[in-house]
């Protein structure tokens with residue numbers, strides 16, 4: 001008998017088919033091996049899992065509910081749309097699910113500090129929150145351009161006690177922040193732990209972060225069954241690096257449920273206008289792992305765009321590349337304008353303001369429901385939209401009617 005998917009994939013070296021692996025400088029091999037061994041041990045430890053369960057319940061506010069969107073479903077006039085409400089997680093998004101578990105791992109390893117890069121600041125805020133909870137130091141590397149754009153998140157991290165390191169070279173955005181953080185980590189890997197913000201990076205992070213996020217899917221499966229007496233026909237989630245999507249999908253991989261990975265099409269199909277790596281990319285190594293990435297003419301990571309700042313990344317978690325290749329997931333795209341439309345519709349019809357990233361998944365679910373009148377689709381509402389409201393109203397005037 002074959003072992004279950006989640007035990008079988010990835011293999012021991014962190015490969016999902018040909019994707020994944022660990023492409024890191026030799027100086028860091030020891031540190032990643034240490035993290036991998038600790039994770040293998042702790043993921044089977046009653047004490048670790050019990051502490052994680054307690055944190056999720058009493059600090060994060062889990063389980064988050066599954067909610068049936070009756071007015072939105074009625075408005076579409078087709079299938080039924082359900083949401084897994086990750087926006088109700090403490091700090092307003094799914095990211096705390098893996099940040100708390102990573103910080104707990106750091107604590108078990110006896111580390112004094114957790115560190116990471118951040119783009120829009122969402123991962124930085126979640127990690128700073130976890131660091132405060134455990135009494136760990138926190139060092140966040142962030143491009144100067146991003147710091148300027150995302151002022152409130154910089155201040156949040158500082159209030160929570162994190163040290164924010166401005167990155168002043170190159171384009172001064174996410175890619176340089178990753179380089180800068182790796183450089184700093186090299187000097188202090190004995191006392192610090194790197195905590196990656198999605199199902200990306202070198203092994204074991206894509207597996208580890210998926211496992212930490214799988215609580216989303218396993219909760220949702222049980223809740224959906226309790227509400228309806230069956231499984232959903234389809235699941236949908238937005239894919240940036242891919243952690244909230246893997247969180248939902250992982251519980252359904254071996255079930256007869258269609259899985260839709262929704263990518264940001266931004267302003268259009270031309271390189272530089274979108275961040276749809278799975279749709280338009282090709283195989284390549286970036287940030288220590290092999291996957292499908294968007295490249296420019298020279299083969300370097302291409303510039304990307306999306307109104308969802310948490311999803312504008314030129315590569316994607318290796319498991320998504322694998323699941324697409326074996327035909328287990330279907331990849332769809334949603335434009336900036338379609339995401340804005342879903343943002344306003346969900347707000348107006350259900351009283352839920354979604355994060356712009358999550359609005360992509362809602363937009364796809366609306367299209368799907370229209371075409372599949374007898375089906376139920378379960379969407380991972382990965383985060384709340386408070387962070388996005390100023391940007392939205394400045395650029396997309398509030399409609400009188402929807």
Ligand SMILES: *Cc1c(COP(=O)(O)O)cnc(C)c1O
Nearest residue numbers: 198240241242243244310357383
């Ligand atoms: C960061 C973020 C994402 C994208 O990250 P994934 O790893 O693809 O889940 C999506 N939604 C929200 C609300 C985020 O903060």
